[in-house]
Amino acid sequence: MKQVLEGSHAVSEAVRLARVQVISAYPITPQTHIVEAISAFCADGTMDARFLCVESEHSAMAAVIAAASTGVRAFTATSSHGLAYMHELLHWAAAARLPIVMAEVNRALGPGWNIWMDQTDSLSQRDTGWIQLYCEDGQDVLDTTLMAFRLAEAVHLPVMVVLDAFYLSHTFEPVDVPRQNQVDRFLPPLVPRISLDTAHPRVLNQMAPPGVYMEMRYNIQTAMAQVPRRLTQYQKEFRAIFDRPPGDAVEAVQCEDAEVVLVTSGTISSTCRQVISDLRSRGEKIGMLKIKMFRPFPIALVRRFLGAARKVAVVDRNFSFGASGVFAQELRAALCNLDGHPPVFGYIAGLGGRDVTPDTLVEIYRRTQDCPTPPEESIWIGLNQEVVQSWYN
Amino acid sequence: MVQLDIPPNDYINPGHLGCPGCGATLAMKFALKALGEKTVVVIPASCWGVIAGPYPQSALQVPVLQMAFATAGAAASGVRAALDMKGDTATTVLSWAGDGGTFDIGFQSLSGAVERNEDCIFVCYDNEAYMNTGVQRSSSTPYGTRTTTTPGQGWKKTRKKNMVEALAAHRIPYAATASIAFPEDLICKFQKAKDLRGGSRFIHILAPCPTGWGIASDMSVKIARLAVQTNVFPLYEVQDGLKYTLNYQGGRPVQDYLQVQGRFKHLTGADCDQIQQKVDEDWELLRGKAGIYVDPAAARAREQRQCKSKARKS
Structure with a gap:
């Protein structure tokens, strides 16, 4: 159904439809509208999910890493300084091979303080192992967020959905919001590759000596290399279910x-x-x-x-x-x-x-x-x- | 003190990478005896990140999530949230950080987690410096200690941060100290913490490090015991941030504790006297807190009784 949605809320709607189970976030302009809406969904029961109001972006990413390591679908959102503050854990999320999705609203880094549009924040995270998808309009935001979960869970790498500050995050546009049963067909429940489980104890993210570290890195690149083919495959499914084309890689x-x-x-x-x-x-x-x-x-x-x-x-x-x-x-x-x-x-x-x-x-x-x-x-x-x-x- | 049989089950494998005499390793052994197999352990960067073993081995028989240095509190919260979402409220989430990961780089994350009253047990195994990186001072390093970043006459001139008080100030349901030299007490506290589900529990364990403290590896337990016996590291519990219980009354001179450790050997008699004075002050303060605590319900009941008795008299 078409609704007039703010770009930020196109993310929130997609997160709701994706049946995310754990969300953890810290406020930063111009990202806050995304998590405010999700917070409301969690509070009123629209979403069956836990929302963790943590005390920093570093903790926000740590909490979603831990949640994803425990086998649930996890999401966060940030911007600019918040993203920079997460930097260490962006590497961690990718190397731990976790299918986390994050909305990142492009905003300039200070000083001087500037809350407006600039891509340097997300682009300076280019070597962290995250898939990065840039959005053009409100519909693209919603579609890309849904696609992000599908991709992340297929190749076991985190995905950053990137929106322009204000031009997109705070602009209202008509957005076709799909029905839950459509999204459920496109995005089946998460089958975690790894999950902390007392019945099958294992240790995650432990010391990796020189004899294994390089192979782990190679495998991340192998997973990255699968993305274009997977994206093409899921675009076909997306079009069949939602009756519109999702954004191409280029x-x-x-x-x-x-x-x-x-x-x-x-x-x-x-x-x-x-x-x-x-x-x-x-x-x-x-x-x-x-x-x-x-x-x-x-x-x-x-x-x-x-x-x-x-x-x-x-x-x-x-x-x-x-x-x-x-x-x-x-x-x-x-x-x-x-x-x-x-x-x-x-x-x-x-x-x-x-x-x-x-x-x-x-x-x-x-x-x-x-x-x-x-x-x-x-x-x-x-x-x-x-x-x-x-x-x- | 309640005397308990120590549970026979062990969840730590032989062949772990702890140094001989490592207090942190003993601490984990006892903690898991109390908590059992339905436990997920979160370990930020620390000695225990090494002790737990390199890929593809594990020193522990329970699931372990190793995490970045500053994240123990947040990561434990994330595991808890996910377990709850999966309907598993029975599993204990144990955050297991060193003093760096608790007092310093991990403090923000821990404070955030306990302010949210996350349903987890947060442990600091405290060896009073950055031992894994070669004995650099932390905010847990006590006054008078020589470390590699407080060398020579530059030994540490500021107090150890009082972490239990900081956690008690968050008014969490349970905060306690424990020692590897008092395993029955330690296990008892972990069992108590395990049973107090639904909120944040914090246990601060003094865990001597033979390498960093300049002690023989067969002295760890003895020195941990001396820390309690000299009131340098009192054993106590704080419920709801208010109700203090002292578990042990020490009284030996601190000199007994200081003189057997290489990290304090530069101290003069006057320095030791000054430390004794600080320990005595802290002990009196603690005793005061344990003694002056008045249960509000009991106080109200007493007041009511007094009012009634006055009414009857008039």
């Missing part, structure tokens, strides 16, 4: 004949769709590759869709200091061994919640069009030179 929009392909993620993709529609109507050859799945990085798909492109312009709403935008890095790495690959222009835009408007994307398109090769590794869009000069450096 989505190519008019890339075939494009002179410039913009690479986007999150809500910028929606803005870009509008720009493509406008510019195409004027005969401009612009395309878009939306990357939904950042981990595992969809190398094969990127090569397929961008290998023959003329120019690629990556829009990064994040930055890795001393390097470049993170999507640009990953894309360059994916393309570098491909003969005749296109030049990759890296653009930095919209950090700390600055709007990325259609005009921003048109500027990126024009600048890419005008240069035969990238003038520098990263081109920062819309910098106010007065503020740059006044800030200490």
Whole structure:
């Protein structure tokens, strides 16, 4: 049934429908609406689940790790500093091979304090072993959250469902909320791979000497490598049950004949769709590759869709200091061994919640069009030179 | 003290990786004798993370969840929540942390868990420093101790944090101290804690470390006993954060305890006198708490009796 839902509540509804049993969370803006709604579901009996109000994000992740280790479906949500505070345990959750799902609302890291949109928080967790799925709109949020549980439980790795702060977390959109019996068909009860059980005592997460550690790491990568195939498989099931397509790992929009392909993620993709529609109507050859799945990085798909492109312009709403935008890095790495690959222009835009408007994307398109090769590794869009000069450096 | 037969069952395997004379290993042995096989143990980074054995072995015959250093309280809460959701309220969740994982890095998580009154038994096996990493000071290290991060004349000049008082201040149903030198008392306290389901229980066990304390491995139990006999580590219980019960009255001079340990050998007579004074103060304070406790129901009943008696007289 279609409902007008806040992006945050699209997560909460999916968590309810997924019959999550243990939720543990700590407040941080702009994530709080997600767990407030879940907390209410637990309190009024809408969900048969235990909600742990812990005293930090570190403890929130520890509690869901422990719950998942005891064989129940577990969820948490966080953002920004909360995610950074969890960092140690993100490694732990993945290496313990636990199918935890976490909603992560992209928010800038301080200082200066900034509660607005920026992807650096989630992207700086890229080496932790979490699958990362970026959402474009409210429907995508709900669908991706359901898919996240399915994927996590198939490959025994945790999944981060990533939403843009405010542009998505606090925006109300019509969302088709499926019926419980539909979700039950898509997402059967958890069959835990491991579970603490006094009838079958075993020890989890113990010391792993050099003779076994490397193999454990290799197995995590093997599981990661299964994700694209599993995602394709579950997309078919999803479409059959819910009668709509869930988000692809990547989505190519008019890339075939494009002179410039913009690479986007999150809500910028929606803005870009509008720009493509406008510019195409004027005969401009612009395309878009939306990357939904950042981990595992969809190398094969990127090569397929961008290998023959003329120019690629990556829009990064994040930055890795001393390097470049993170999507640009990953894309360059994916393309570098491909003969005749296109030049990759890296653009930095919209950090700390600055709007990325259609005009921003048109500027990126024009600048890419005008240069035969990238003038520098990263081109920062819309910098106010007065503020740059006044800030200490 | 109630004398009990020590249960014959053991849930710890021979071949564990504890050092000879390890107090923490004995503590676990006794604790599990009391708690039995329906126990899940949560172990954060600590000596016990090593003692429990490397993959693919286990020193314990009960399920163990090893966790990151700061997480014992939260992880135990997560296990409890999941067991409850699975309908298993009978299994005991035992959080088993060292002093670092309780007094220092794990304090926030523990405080959060007991404030929520999580239905778990939280144990600190206390060897009074970071022994697993080579004897660095913790906030449990007593005044006067030399460690590798309080070396030479820089021996620790601040008090040991009083963890039982901190936990009692959370008004949890049960907090107690225990010692590997008093196994009947220790087992009795674990049985009591096990039976007090539904809330947070905390047991603080002094667990000597021969390596870190500079003692022979056959001296662990003796020195643990001296800690109690000198009132350095009194045995007591606190119910609901208010009702104190002393289990043992010591009185030997602290010098008897200090002089047999390498970690205190630098102390002068004057230093030892100062420590004696602190121990005496703490002991009096504790005795006061045990003595001045008045049961509110009994107090109300007494007041009512007095009122009635006054009414009759008038």
